[in-house]
Amino acid sequence: MDTDNTSIAPESDVIVIGGGTGGYSTALRAAALGLDVVLFERDKVGGTCLHRGCIPSKAMLHAAELVDGIAEARERWGVKATLDSVDWAALTSTRDDIVSRNHKGVEAHLAHAGVRVVRASARLTGPRTVRAEDGRPAGREFTARRGLVLATGSRPRVLPGLEPDGRTVVTSDDALFAPGLPASVLVLGGGAIGVEYASFHRSMGAGVTLVEAADRLVPLEDADVSRHLARGLKKRGIDVQTGARLESCRRTGEGVVAVVRTARGEVREISAERLLVAVGRVPVTDGLGLEAAGLAPDERGFVPPADWSRLETAVPGVHVVGDLLPPPSLGLAHASFAEGLLVAETLAGVPSAPVDYAAVPRVTYSAPQTAAVGLSEAEARSRSYDVVVNSMPLTAVAKGMVHGQGGTVKVVAERDGRVLGVHLVGPHVSEMIAESQLIVGWDAEPGDVARHVHAHPTLSEAVGEVFLSLAGRGLHQQ
Template sequence: MTSADVIVIGGGTGGYSTALRAAALGLTVVLVERDKVGGTCLHRGCIPSKAMLHAAELVDGIGEARERWGVAAHVDAVDWAALTATRDDIVARNHKGVQAHLEHAGVRVVHAAARLTGPRSVRTDDGREFTAVRGIVLATGSRPRTLSGLEPDGHTVVTSDDALFAPGLPGSVLVLGGGAIGVEYASFHRSMGAAVTLVEAADRLVPLEDADVSRHLARGLKKRGIDVRAGARLEGVVRLPGGGVRASVRGARGDVVELEAERLLVAVGRVPVTDGLDLAAAGLAADARGFVAPADWSRLETPVPGIHVVGDLLPPPSPGLAHASFAEGLLVAETLAGVAGAPVDYTAVPRVTYSAPQTAAVGLTEAQARELSYDVVVNTMPLTAVAKGMVHGQGGTVKVVAERGGRVLGVHLVGPHVSEMIAESQLIVGWEAEPGDVARHVHAHPTLSEAVGEAFLSLAGRGLHQQ
């Protein structure tokens, strides 16, 4: 039996960030991962999907160059093999980087599946046993939610884990699920020339975001030719003998339509992975949704002292986002090392959808703020009200939700490159700034972020370009 200060089960973003920080604080760490360190985000999710979305942005740019700027350019073809080779190279280099960081930090990486055998002990499927002096960290992540009768085959019916690795580019795609993942994949396939139908059961896309964000996003996607069907439900699917699927979809008004597509992408959320973990052996149990809830959110510690949870195993308010997992990993590592740290402020964790148009938000939506009985004041600023927004010509908006006479509660962005603009708003919300605090700072001109500054100038009674 091998002893270490900390045993981390799962090498995704939450797990390896915990391991790196704990090692930096002088603790001995064993990281057990049954697949590759980096997890879903690095190998099947965030990184490969954003690489592909960048390629899609380049394709869209060629179209804009021709249609708006008089550049005689066309996309003759997409070399799928070359595109995926570039994607895989980016993933591989990131993977090597994570491995090198862990090795340099002195983290012992064990490639095996692990299960709990007690509140301080772990056994791997190859027979090795480990005990933790200070604690165990559960970071086993999540997998795509599937629907009965729609088992993925990696070709005709796919999930977000395998959509980018299915062979070739389909001519048509039916995307089931209008959250961030479904919207991103719908956007990618449309950029690559596919006919895309996007079906969401809620009455609007990205239903957890501000209603105005949903409205602007849907408008932008429809303008690109995506068939957006919100408030619609899948009634049944038939796999066609010659390939593809035929789906029955009931619309918001009760009408049923038959839709055919070469590929069906199921993007209806993710579920925590606890299979084989044997939580009961350590005195733990998952809740009805499969999450392992902490008893103390300030330490992310479960009801069993010394066992902590990070990443997708956590229930809301943890958002199941990679960057939130990094913060959770830092917190747990510092807790185990006896270093005092502040709990994760989930309200200040940014949320981004990398579609075209993009969305980015931090803090409360207008509806949430009103539900919490804030006296709310709202300002919206179109991106096209500033010169750089006109240059991009893709529309978009900035929406600020603030407490009347008080702090900023939320900032919501839609438009080009807003994923790179949200960091400023994260600080504004996280530091509880008031509109007047932001209005004192000068934004560069001309930039898209200037629209953020203008929105706060208006709220502070100093507006220039907003009437």
């Protein structure tokens, strides 16, 4: 793979700015379709997901699951196991090895595809031209014959006065790389990121307080998902405070002292060794030179497409993927892959279906996990659907009893019509959601699903039972 930018020819069919999931998937697909591609990346290909987000965090959450398993073995199954200690250096070494191998794999894929990587920041100088900002007095200019793809991603939102220092105040970008395991953590933000990090630190023995300003956790999900998730986290000893607001926070020699106003109006002072700020992410467009291409971000910092079926901006030939897109895009890595495929195929003149965001699964990898696809019950009712809902606890099936961690399956459907949404809480539901993705994406009706036999005993059996009942063929659900 090229490391000397001066050796890369300045003209190509497509220029992609940003080597994260959306950017490199665009580059790989475009190259596979015979287009000549230049990819700009100022850091490492793979982006936030690979290096600071999805992959390292899920590696650490797997380690947390193993720790939880030791406690379950001892307390529930009579296996007299104890946790001696957590070797933080060994744990992080394994995490880093997983990230490194994935990184090398992405680099190898790009090299094999013939994608030329420019190791530099990019600045637009026109709708088809980009200058490499690589520290040279006069950066080289690159030209795209077919189009530009903006994929510069996002960064954690930072609150005034709570700027991260990588040790006492951290964001999701650096929380897993802060030194050692703190004895106590205050997590500000109860979305998927905040919940996952709260779950991890609790598994590792930290005292955890989770503060969310909305009246429930993961507020974009179904209300029943929020309720079951909060119950599971509280059962694990996490102090969950919803409808609560941070009024002030100061750093001390031992960590932070925060003043929080609870939902009841009470004022609490919370001390913690570490504060994790997980209040969302913001698009990265600074230094990109959007104005030179005739573009401007909206009031939230997003670069909206004029045509969602092509993810093309108001400037012809300039496309957007990933975290630069506003809703209904989801800011999820797997959605970015789909967006990259769409844009690459559009630029190559290959027919490609628009991304169906309603059929993109959403997962929180905490303990318990949550997974959902499609509309929540409230969303379905707000759109005037005649809704029928059915739910079933995972512990109503034998495998759910084996796991003993609670959880639920909830299905939202049109009365005498298609399935609108499926919502899961419990162990391993991140691996169970794929079936429901197809159910929602293919506009299946409960009777269509009920015809298919689910393996016994499995957790997925509960999904099958819910659909059997909706189709009027219930067995175990009364």
